[in-house]
Amino acid sequence: MITLTHYLILTGLLFAIGLVGVMRRTNLLMLFFSTEILLNAVNIGFVAVSKYYGDFTGQMFAFFIIAVAASEVAVGLGLLILWYKRNGSVDLNSLQMMKG
Amino acid sequence: MYETVAFYIFSILTLGMFGIVVMSKNALYAMSALAGGMIFISGFFFILDAEFLGVVQIVVYSGAIMALYAFGMMFFDTTRDVSEKMRSKKIAYTLSILSAILIVAILCIPLVSESIEASYPAIENVGNIQMVGLILFTKYLVPFELAAIMLLVAMISGIVLASKKMDEHLAIEEDECEMLKEGK
Numbered sequence: 281m282i283t284l285t286h287y288l289i290l291t292g293l294l295f296a297i298g299l300v301g302v303m304r305r306t307n308l309l310m311l312f313f314s315t316e317i318l319l320n321a322v323n324i325g326f327v328a329v330s331k332y333y334g335d336f337t338g339q340m341f342a343f344f345i346i347a348v349a350a351s352e353v354a355v356g357l358g359l360l361i362l363w364y365k366r367n368g369s370v371d372l373n374s375l376q377m378m379k380g
Numbered sequence: 381m382y383e384t385v386a387f388y389i390f391s392i393l394t395l396g397m398f399g400i401v402v403m404s405k406n407a408l409y410a411m412s413a414l415a416g417g418m419i420f421i422s423g424f425f426f427i428l429d430a431e432f433l434g435v436v437q438i439v440v441y442s443g444a445i446m447a448l449y450a451f452g453m454m455f456f457d458t459t460r461d462v463s464e465k466m467r468s469k470k471i472a473y474t475l476s477i478l479s480a481i482l483i484v485a486i487l488c489i490p491l492v493s494e495s496i497e498a499s500y501p502a503i504e505n506v507g508n509i510q511m512v513g514l515i516l517f518t519k520y521l522v523p524f525e526l527a528a529i530m531l532l533v534a535m536i537s538g539i540v541l542a543s544k545k546m547d548e549h550l551a552i553e554e555d556e557c558e559m560l561k562e563g564k
Contacts, residue, residue, distance in 0.1 A: 282387045287424075288488065290391050294398060296480030301402035303472035309407060309449075309456065313414050316445070317398050320421050323437075331428040334501050336515050339430050343516070346433075346440050347527040351534030353445050357452040358541025364456055 287328030294321035306372040308360055312353065319349045386427055394420045407453065415446045432509045 298321060301314030323342040330338025360370055367374050397417035404410045418441040425434035503511065516524055 282384055285488070286387065287428075289484065290394075292480055292484040293395060295483050296476055297395065297398045297402055299476040299479055300473070303476055304402065307407070309453070310410060312449075313401050313410055316414060316441075317401060317417070320418065320441070323433075324421060324424050327425055327428050327430050327433060331430070335499060336511055337499060339433055339512060340515060340520050342430075342433055343436065343512075344520075344523060344527055346436060347531060350440055350445060351531050353448050354534040354538035355541070357448060358538040361452060361455045361542050362544060370456060 284328055284332040287332075288325060291321050291325035291328070294324065297321075308363075308370040308372060311372070312356055312360075315352070316349065319345055383427055386423065390420050390423045390427070393417075394424075407456070411446065411449055411453065414449075415442050418442045418446070429508055431507075432512045 295318060298314050298317035301317060302311060305311050305314060323345055326338040326342040326345070328338075330336060330342075363375075364370050394417050397413045397420060400413035401410045401417065404413065419438060422434040422437040422442075425431075425437055506514075
């Protein structure tokens with residue numbers, strides 16, 4: 281029988297994969313992919329809690345998270361295309377202009 | 381029984397797909413694996429009786445967001461391998477493992493306390509989609525409208541940002557053509 285703990289552990293694992301991606305990648309496009317993984321992992325957790333406590337608030341939150349993710353991608357990709365046109369690279373190290 | 385089997389199959393597939401996204405050096409492989417992982421996640425939503433979210437997950441994530449990434453990738457050089465220069469591997473992996481343990485601990489805290497009551501409990505004989513509509517358009521009407529405005533702003537900003545220098549690039553190409561003609 282699958283309990284809430286199973287889902288929460290899965291959420292934690294997926295979130296860990298996303299965090300590894302965020303820390304490992306230096307390509308900005310790949311960083312966006314990792315962010316999507318983080319948001320999806322949290323969504324699973326919300327929906328699982330919503331099911332096992334019989335409360336619909338979790339599903340509403342997951343719904344709004346999807347909306348936020350969609351707008352984040354639209355704005356982020358626009359900025360990324362602009363940066364690529366200017367610099368010819370989407371590498372995170374190309375953003376270091378101050379040479380600190 | 382079926383729920384257990386489905387849960388484990390979807391877990392393994394999702395973890396594998398997202399592992400490919402994080403570890404792959406090719407941007408196209410990473411994007412395809414991400415799209416697959418999104419669809420498998422919608423499987424979890426269907427197991428959890430959240431049909432509406434499952435459909436939204438497929439339509440929005442695998443449809444809209446992945447298409448957006450695919451269009452965005454036309455602007456980048458995706459055939460080249462992604463160069464990764466890691467300065468401190470140990471710090472990154474320790475930090476991620478520590479934060480993962482922290483997240484599991486945070487998520488397990490509600491299980492210890494048994495005094496949680498549902499503020500919007502499910503009504504008998506009302507389907508999931510009907511229930512989502514009932515709650516979304518009563519208790520969460522203002523956040524819903526704000527989300528609509530946010531999506532509109534994001535759409536306009538996406539168009540403005542991506543199309544900013546498109547005419548300039550065309551102008552450069554025309555100049556180059558003229559220069560080539562003069563050279564001949």
